[in-house]
Amino acid sequence: MSLISNIDRGAIYVWRRNADVFFKTWKTNFLPSILEPLLYLVAMGAGLGSLVMNLQYAGQEIEYIRFLAPGLVAISIMYGGFFECTYGSFVRMHYQKTFDAIVATPVSIEDVIAGEILWGATKSFVNSTIVLLVIIVLGVTFIPQVLFTAPTMLLIPAISFLGGIMFSSIAMIFTGLVPNMDSFNYPFYLLVTPMFLFGGTFFPTTSLGVIEPVAYALPLTHTSVLMRDLSFGTVGWMDLWATLYIVVLTVVTFLLAIVIMKKRLVK
Amino acid sequence: MPAVVSARGLVKKYGDLVAVDHIDLQIEKGEVFGFLGPNGAGKSTTMHIIQGTSPLTAGRLEVLGMDITARAKEVKALIGVAPQENNLDPDFTVLRNLTSYARYFSIPPAQAKKRALELLDMMQLTEKKDTEIEQLSGGMKRRLIMARALINDPQLLILDEPTTGLDPQARHLIWEKIRDLQKRGTTIILATHYMDEAEQLCDRLVIMEKGKFLLEGTPRALIEEQVGSCVMEVIDPPGQGIEDYLATTGGQVERSADRIYLYSRQCQVIQSEFRGRFPDVYSTVRPSTLEDVYLKLTGRRLRD
Ligand SMILES: Nc1ncnc2c1ncn2[C@@H]1O[C@H](COP(=O)(O)OP(=O)(O)OP(=O)(O)O)[C@@H](O)[C@H]1O
Ligand SMILES: [Mg+2]
Numbered sequence: 001m002s003l004i005s006n007i008d009r010g011a012i013y014v015w016r017r018n019a020d021v022f023f024k025t026w027k028t029n030f031l032p033s034i035l036e037p038l039l040y041l042v043a044m045g046a047g048l049g050s051l052v053m054n055l056q057y058a059g060q061e062i063e064y065i066r067f068l069a070p071g072l073v074a075i076s077i078m079y080g081g082f083f084e085c086t087y088g089s090f091v092r093m094h095y096q097k098t099f100d101a102i103v104a105t106p107v108s109i110e111d112v113i114a115g116e117i118l119w120g121a122t123k124s125f126v127n128s129t130i131v132l133l134v135i136i137v138l139g140v141t142f143i144p145q146v147l148f149t150a151p152t153m154l155l156i157p158a159i160s161f162l163g164g165i166m167f168s169s170i171a172m173i174f175t176g177l178v179p180n181m182d183s184f185n186y187p188f189y190l191l192v193t194p195m196f197l198f199g200g201t202f203f204p205t206t207s208l209g210v211i212e213p214v215a216y217a218l219p220l221t222h223t224s225v226l227m228r229d230l231s232f233g234t235v236g237w238m239d240l241w242a243t244l245y246i247v248v249l250t251v252v253t254f255l256l257a258i259v260i261m262k263k264r265l266v267k
Numbered sequence: 268m269p270a271v272v273s274a275r276g277l278v279k280k281y282g283d284l285v286a287v288d289h290i291d292l293q294i295e296k297g298e299v300f301g302f303l304g305p306n307g308a309g310k311s312t313t314m315h316i317i318q319g320t321s322p323l324t325a326g327r328l329e330v331l332g333m334d335i336t337a338r339a340k341e342v343k344a345l346i347g348v349a350p351q352e353n354n355l356d357p358d359f360t361v362l363r364n365l366t367s368y369a370r371y372f373s374i375p376p377a378q379a380k381k382r383a384l385e386l387l388d389m390m391q392l393t394e395k396k397d398t399e400i401e402q403l404s405g406g407m408k409r410r411l412i413m414a415r416a417l418i419n420d421p422q423l424l425i426l427d428e429p430t431t432g433l434d435p436q437a438r439h440l441i442w443e444k445i446r447d448l449q450k451r452g453t454t455i456i457l458a459t460h461y462m463d464e465a466e467q468l469c470d471r472l473v474i475m476e477k478g479k480f481l482l483e484g485t486p487r488a489l490i491e492e493q494v495g496s497c498v499m500e501v502i503d504p505p506g507q508g509i510e511d512y513l514a515t516t517g518g519q520v521e522r523s524a525d526r527i528y529l530y531s532r533q534c535q536v537i538q539s540e541f542r543g544r545f546p547d548v549y550s551t552v553r554p555s556t557l558e559d560v561y562l563k564l565t566g567r568r569l570r571d
Contacts, residue, residue, distance in 0.1 A: 006340075013370050020367065021358040097354035103320050104348040105371035105419075106340045267281075267321050 003258050007114045010107035014115025017098075018088075019122070030130065037072050037131040041138060041146070044068055044202065057204055058234050069135045069146045070231040071201035073156065074163075074224035076131045078199075080124035081117075081164045082192055085171035086184045089116045093175070099265060113261045117168040117254065124164025129157055150233025159230065159243075163223045166246055169253035170219070176260035195220035200228075222246055269332045271296050271423055271454040272317055277326040279312050279478075286312040288478035289326070294456065294471075299449055301465045301472030302458040303557075305565055308475040310458040311351050311427055317456065318348050318425050331422060344372060347421030349412045351428050351458070355400045361411060362387065362396040365418055372419040379418070386414035391440065406433045413441060417448075424448060424455045430464060442468060462558035474564055481564055486557050493560045494519070497534035499541070501527040502549045509545060516540075521563055530555060530563070 022029060049064030057067055092098040099112050107115075132153075139147030174187045198208065199220030205212050215221045222242035229239050272294040279287035287309045294300045302310040315321035317330055319339040328335045330342045356364050362383055369379030387393045390410040395403065403411065413429055426445075430438045445455060445468055459465050465472055466486045473480045474489075482489055490496075495518070503509055503525060510527055513520050518531030531537060534552040541550055 009373070010371070013373075016370065017356075017367055020363075024358075096357055097352065098356055098358075100320075100350070100352075101354040101356065101368070102371055104318055104343065104350070105368070106344045106373070107371045108340060267315070 003110055003255060003262075006108045006110040008111065010111030011114040011118060013107055014102065014112050015118045015122070017102075018116070018119040022123075033076070033127050033130040034134060037076070037134045038138075040072055041065065041069065041135070041143070045146075046143070055204075056206075057228070058232070063145045065143060066145045067204070067228070068202065069148075070227040071224050073128050073131050073135070073160070073231075074199070074220060074227045075196060075201055076127040077124040077160050077163045077223055077227075078167050078192065078195060078220050080127035081120040081166075081168035082171045082188075084123045085116060085120040085168040086175055086187070087181065088120075089172060089175045090178070090181055090184070092116075093265070094181075103265075109262055109265050110258055112265075113172060113258050114254075117165060117172055117257065120168025120171065121161050121164030124167060125157060125161045128160040128164075132156060148231040148233075150231065152230045152233050152235055156227065156230050159223075159226050159246075162250060163219075163226075163246055166219055166250040166253060169250065169257040172257035173253060173260050176257065176264045194218070200224040219246065219249055269329075270294060271298075271331055272300075272456070273329045274317075275327045277313070277316065277328060278324045279309070279316055279321065280324045285478050287316065287323075290478075290480055292473075294454060296454055297449060297452050298470045299445065299455045299457060299468050301469035302456070302475060303460070303462070303465055303472055303561060304475035304481075309478040310475055312478075313475075314348075314425050314427050314456060314458060318346055319343050320348075344419065345421060346423040346425060347416035347419060349409075349416040349424075349426045349429050351431075353408050353412065355408060355411060355415070357400045360397050360399055361392060361403070364400065364411065365415055368415050369418045374419065382418060382420075383414075386417055389444065390414045406437050409433055410437060410440075413444070422453065424453055426455065426457045428458055428460065430459065430461065438464075462556060462561055466557040474561060476565060482560070489560050490555050490557060494530035494555045494563055495532045496555060497531060497552055498555045498559055499529040499531065499534045499538055499550055499552045501529070501541075503527050504548060507545065507548070509548065512544070513537075513541075519563075528559070528563075530559065 045065030045068045049068065052064040055062055055064055055067055102112055103109050135146050174184065178184060195218045198215050199218050200215065201220065201224050205215040205221060208215055222245045225242045226239055229235050270293045272292060274290065274292040277287055277290045277292065278285065290313070302313065304310055312321065316323050316328065319335050319342050322336065331345055333342050335342055356367065359367055365383035365386060366376065366379045369383065374382070387396055390413060392407060392410055392414065395407060400408070409429065409432055416424060416426070430441050433441065449455060457468060469486060471483070471485055473483045475481065501509060503522070510520060510522060513527060513529050516529065516531070516537050518529045518537065521528040529537065538550055538552050
């Protein structure tokens with residue numbers, strides 16, 4: 001397939017470009033990623049969580065904050081890639097003409113799109129790792145309920161990167177389609193925010209009753225299932241399905257993103 | 268030796284608009300080849316096709332002996348491009364713009380830095396090396412784009428209006444560089460709206476309009492063939508029938524709003540006769556230039 005064969009080290013160069021820009025201002029980049037999970041854990045976990053009784057997950061009663069923490073990791077995976085490959089990529093493509101400059105070199109259009117998606121996935125990885133570290137620090141210090149010790153936790157960064165590719169690819173599809181930057185409101189309100197709220201993040205999908213299957217159509221639901229089970233060390237069949245879902249959707253959306261973006265970029 | 272650019276029946280359509288309309292083109296190694304023509308003629312489009320960033324709709328194109336569609340990556344490694352629109356990377360400083368661009372060509376970092384500093388020196392931008400792009404003046408950006416186009420030491424250099432917006436010193440700097448590169452065997456494709464620039468730099472050029480080549484040749488030959496060696500300009504006082512008179516002299520007559528141009532090979536003779544007949548009318552004789560060819564061909568009035 002020529003879409004894929006046109007991708008080589010050029011994608012890495014595009015990734016390196018974005019990484020260079022990121023690390024130029026890394027201090028301002030890291031601070032929000034540290035503050036956000038802190039705020040959520042305190043406000044929702046400790047505050048709201050004190051009102052939650054008898055929360056059942058995987059047949060066991062758990063405290064709300066313990067349920068919430070892995071959900072925050074999943075959310076950071078989604079937002080990391082989605083923001084980067086919508087607003088970030090659109091600015092580089094449309095306003096900065098960065099892509100135009102790059103494709104005049106031996107770097108192909110496919111390299112550019114793949115490099116952008118890899119970079120989005122890196123943002124997912126970086127953000128979720130920060131969230132995880134915040135959780136670990138809190139677990140060791142003030143909030144023992146979020147101290148996760150299962151060895152399966154070590155898989156979280158790898159799954160974050162994979163999920164990052166998926167969310168970045170979905171975002172890139174929108175970047176290939178929207179007429180202008182304001183139009184990103186649509187995918188954010190119609191897809192990202194519903195996932196944020198209903199994707200097994202703040203409450204178990206079982207609470208959704210008859211519409212629970214709908215939640216399982218959403219990529220974030222599978223991501224939060226994985227994050228939670230890897231954190232708790234309660235890995236089962238569900239996680240195999242979730243992984244499969246993510247792998248398949250990643251491949252499909254990645255290819256689709258390349259086709260759609262190419263259509264937009266080739267003049 | 269094969270041609271550096273060899274195109275047959277090149278066509279580029281944007282929807283219904285035919286931006287490049289069946290052109291044939293042959294550019295030899297070491298040539299400076301010019302594209303002239305009014306806004307929207309298709310100059311930039313043709314250059315985009317040659318540099319492999321815009322696929323052709325029909326036709327065949329080989330650049331540096333390689334098929335552009337099949338081997339775009341290999342071709343791009345050997346060419347340098349200075350686009351008409353500024354697309355410098357605003358997230359980097361001047362120096363980083365060059366070194367990060369070098370990376371796209373797989374140039375090792377140490378070599379990239381050395382080359383970047385040389386090019387900044389050459390374009391007289393050394394002082395600005397740590398400046399952010401948005402703090403550069405328009406002309407400095409053009410110079411940096413030129414430097415960037417040379418980062419991979421290209422065999423073919425594609426310059427789309429490289430001197431637009433430059434002050435006279437900077438223009439001459441670019442001209443010198445172009446001559447210098449030509450001496451070292453670099454092939455250069457140049458689009459410009461400045462006729463003096465084209466006349467001075469180009470070995471051969473085309474005048475393009477609506478996607479087609481109207482004329483092709485060396486500047487000298489085009490001037491000779493199209494307008495003769497000299498021009499007599501007359502400021503036309505209305506109602507004296509001067510245009511009719513001049514038409515009888517054997518030269519070609521053109522006019523703008525208030526001037527009549529007579530293209531000929533014997534302007535001196537015609538002028539002295541003219542002065543005898545119309546002693547009060549201002550007239551002047553000068554050698555003809557590429558600008559005369561261009562205006563004769565594309566019309567003296569502003570285009571739609
Ligand atoms: N991306 C595009 N989509 C649609 N039409 C385009 C596109 N790029 C150029 N055109 C059209 O193609 C024609 C040729 O444009 P081109 O940019 O090649 O002209 P040019 O000769 O470089 O003009 P100028 O002197 O103004 O730079 C114009 O009619 C232009 O409107
Ligand atoms: Mg142009």
